[in-house]
Amino acid sequence: MSQLDPSSMSRRQQFAETYRMTKQADPTVGLWVLGAFVLGAAIGFGLFWILPGSGILGWVMSVVGALLLGALAAMILFGRRAQRAAYQRMDGQPGAAAAALGMLRRGWKLEPVVAFNKQQDVVHRVVGPPGIVLVGEGNPSRVKALLASERRKHERVVTDAPVHEVQCGNAEGQVPLGKLVRTVTKLGRQVKPAQMTDILNRLKALDAVTGKVPMPKGPVPTSMKGMRGNLRGR
Known part of the structure; x- marks a missing residue:
């Protein structure tokens, strides 16, 4: 099967292809990304929980903050591991x-x-x-x-x-x-x-x-x- 040109892929397809190639070189990348999300979410929830607010609004803000910080942490870690995996795959190849x-x-x-x-x-x-x-x-x-x-x-x-x-x-x-x-x-x-x-x-x-x-x-x-x-x- 011929490899698709990344420039012709949608954003979702690019992300899926990047994850697939990263996982080949770094089989534990999924666990690392999940761990980063959980840790970021816990920090986000704690930060927003201590802000002024109570009741349903406080819970909503805490959950939103957890999701945002968790997603950010997961994306940062995935980007770094994906880049390292890409360099490992290319190292030694012409060009x-x-x-x-x-x-x-x-x-x-x-x-x-x-x-x-x-x-x-x-x-x-x-x-x-x-x-x-x-x-x-x-x-x-x-x-x-x-x-x-x-x-x-x-x-x-x-x-x-x-x-x-x-x-x-x-x-x-x-x-x-x-x-x-x-x-x-x-x-x-x-x-x-x-x-x-x-x-x-x-x-x-x-x-x-x-x-x-x-x-x-x-x-x-x-x-x-x-x-x-x-x-x-x-």
């Missing part, structure tokens, strides 16, 4: 870093696979507040050389923008997949929105010269971006 970078919020422009060698080491590019971020995944020594080559190309075209290098992986000196987005966003704010527009225009010229780089062979994870709302617990 996993690009799928994770798709979780970046507005203000970032992702271009997957701007460089690729025969060993299937790849470099992705993100343009955002820090400037240009080149993200490599693969063998550390080969990726280092690939990143250095791409850095020189980008610095020749965009001379006034900072270029950062990040290696994604589990080897020493690399950033684990689950921490990639946080690492990229913590690079700081070094360019303004108007500068980003100019950078993107210059990079279009570079991409036109180099041509479209093919994605490496193998299953490329794509579901994370389509279900980002569920993974963030919303």
Whole structure:
């Protein structure tokens, strides 16, 4: 059976699919979510019970508060465990870093696979507040050389923008997949929105010269971006 495109699913279908995939990697997720709901509901009931009010109104407010806080706690915990499970499923697959970078919020422009060698080491590019971020995944020594080559190309075209290098992986000196987005966003704010527009225009010229780089062979994870709302617990 072919996998549905998350962007074509309804919100309910996305949530159900996210839960199904999460449960495969984390069989106890249902118990954790239920526990979070019960604990949140107990706290919510207690908080609203001590507020001024009595009789039926006090009970109604307490029950509503319990349901609201319980649901919020359950969604927050589910979002975190779903995100961790998604990273575990993608880790080691070709293009996993690009799928994770798709979780970046507005203000970032992702271009997957701007460089690729025969060993299937790849470099992705993100343009955002820090400037240009080149993200490599693969063998550390080969990726280092690939990143250095791409850095020189980008610095020749965009001379006034900072270029950062990040290696994604589990080897020493690399950033684990689950921490990639946080690492990229913590690079700081070094360019303004108007500068980003100019950078993107210059990079279009570079991409036109180099041509479209093919994605490496193998299953490329794509579901994370389509279900980002569920993974963030919303």
